[in-house]
Amino acid sequence: MRLTPGPGRDIDLDGVDLFDLDLYTSGDPHPIWDVMRAKAPLHHQVLPDGRQFWSVTRYEDVRRVLSDHKEFTSERGTVPTHLGEDDAAAGVLMTSTDPPRHTEVRRPLGSKLTARAVKSWEDRIRGTIVRFLEPALDGETFDLAEKALLLPAMVTGPLLGIPEKDWEELVQLTAMVTAPSDPHFLVGNEAATLAISHHELVTYVKDWVRTRRAAGGEDDSLLHHLMSVRPGGAPLTDEEIALDGYSILLGANVTTPHTVSGTVQALIEHPEQFEKAAADLSLVPNLVEEGLRWTSAACNFMRYAVDDVDIAGGTIPARGAVVAWIGSANRDESQFPDPHTFDITRDNAKRQAAFGFGPHFCIGAPLARMTLRIFFEELLQRFGSIESAGEPQHLRSYFIAGMTHLPIVAQERRTP
Template identity: 45%
Template sequence: MKISYVTDPVDVDLGVIDLFDPDFYAHGDPHPVWKVMRDKAPVHRQTLTDGRSFLSVTRHADVLAVLKDHTRFTSRRGTLLSILGGTDPAAGKMLAASDPPVHTAMREPMMKVFSFSALKSTQPQILSVVHRFLAPLASGKPWDLAAAAAGFPMAFAGALMGLPEEDWPRLTRLSTMAAAPDDSVFGAEEGGHHNLLSAHHELFAYFADQVRDRGVERDDLIGFLTRMDAGGRRLRTDEIVYNCYSMLLGANVTMPHAIAATVLALMENPGEYARLTGESAQTALAVEEGLRWASPANHFMRYAVRDAVLSGVPIKTGEAVVAWLGSANRDGSVFADPYRFDVQRHPNRHVTFGFGPHYCIGAPLARIALRLLFGEIVQLVASFEPAGPVRHLASNFVSGVKSLPVTAALRDGASAPLTSAVADGGRLPSLPTA
């Protein structure tokens, strides 16, 4: 999705805007649209040609209100526009598709595995992944950073889940196919629905095998899910499979775009890149700004289970309500100069990881990995240069850059760690580029 620097005044006809259409995010630009919605139509209804409809909320305060309150807005009927009006087979079985207290009973024990302190020991492993990922820069040739970033999370999410390395490229591809089934890279002629079903089918069958094969004996996240106490009982196989699927997608379809969009913003704002020294507190702020800027998870949906009022607009029980995170992250009432990419922005109350009971369980892992990555980038790379056109993913869910060819001028002495990373490890999986 294009990430633009909106300047006043904006002229958009909301009557013809289609926020559902995946292609709008490959070629269009939702930022001016969201600005008009925040200013003039904070709760905006869109009706599809088949009669299904949803309400869009775009203000930061309304997005928080929807995400935090499961007593008014449930997650059990589907949380993505791709299944608008349908039923969610994962309801009550997968964290993201459950409400408390079922959600709390599953989530509390899992939090132990995903806490900062539990993940601290993975830092050396993630650093070696960072070096392998950046290694192609040493050649000085153009490198598609976005396509390569697709494989970055798999190298530690796969390790955390104990998944065999030879499966990682396939899992990388299936994850993006499940999250962005309408993108041309997955064969537009088959159609998005077909792609979605076939990715789901393969991933569920894959995880069912993983759980069945060794299940409880495993010394990894799958083993943990098999053994854990979820409110006085063990999880069933289907619940473990759904949660593995959700964790794989959670990592694979979001982090690559946080990386690509941040590098793109740093290229577009060289003055901001020049402000970075690699000092850790400063890198952490820059990563948060990159997360706000990228907002890789573009929306999450809920259904109203009681009548509600948002920004003075009544919402009826049963309505689908879509919270646009990318819009909330540009709300001028919360972020000063919201269209400025400011690597030292503080405070930065972005909603990139959501809010409330479903706040991203992988946020500590994502932050550890992104801080290590951008810390290293600043140490090794003097500047990035564009080396080809930027292409965006066709998806209303993932705000994605699918192709970002770059070259880099390395700092003195930077090639050594990168060249030895290639010698030490294999290649990371990447996405095919269509």
């Protein structure tokens, strides 16, 4: 979707369809979210097939929905593609589970992903990113968005314990889960794409576990660590490990590439920001936070009201689906002055909501932040300029905001 809103226009919220894929592929949801925050911070929509949901678009309301699992449960599904049909893996799949089980599974994994723990991986990740960037320095057109889809697997594959031969297939499958209507990933129809990708990913992790059990021994990979997790004192079954491994693979692969390409696009459109960061690499951590705010790659998450909940001047009925629009929260003018300006010196950029809030705050946030910091440190030191080499092509998804193509031409930075 467009990251810089186009000219404002009269918007009739009664006619808005937030599940219109064209709104994100070729349209512009930001002016709609602007009006919703101002005039309808709790918005109700009924789809043509009778499914319905409520939307919150203000930062504090998004925070409340995602933080309070007693008011808003994750155990019926957390992504809009599940709307109308409860997630069959709810209560087991880590992303579709509430505390205390969610905490019991997450805590031991989180201990492997703290900022201190991932620091030991920095040199390995830097080497990976240097190799990734090298082909872009020959002056030829480089499709950053297309190439970046594989970057998270290049970084996290060794940490997860996944062999390189499987990276490309797993990236394709995770993209099919999160953007099942995009022509790059569509297989037959949306339902078939979701069914195939879910089955193949779960089967992959099951086979991985079976092979590791047969081989015996220990390793330090995150997937192997799942085999020792004991929520409630009992070990996870292979089915539970497979579903939680599926969660980890999705989290690892689907947002970072779009943060990379969207932030690079912003630097192309704002060359003064590129030069400012290149002149002072101490700005890179804040550039990363502003990039996360600006791109909001995980555009939304869904929850269900446990009971009637009063919020944003209205009421969500018990069992009602509510979509918390992270892309809107990150442009809330009450939190981020001049929110539609990309500013790498923004004082409070780290308040961005891209990693979510509450129990489901992104478990991989320290690794994602470090990976993005290294990426932009290396890019700014190596690239003297970056220019667009064609129109970007946006991902056909209302859940993940990103691009499938961003052709660029980069020139190597010449040292004096």
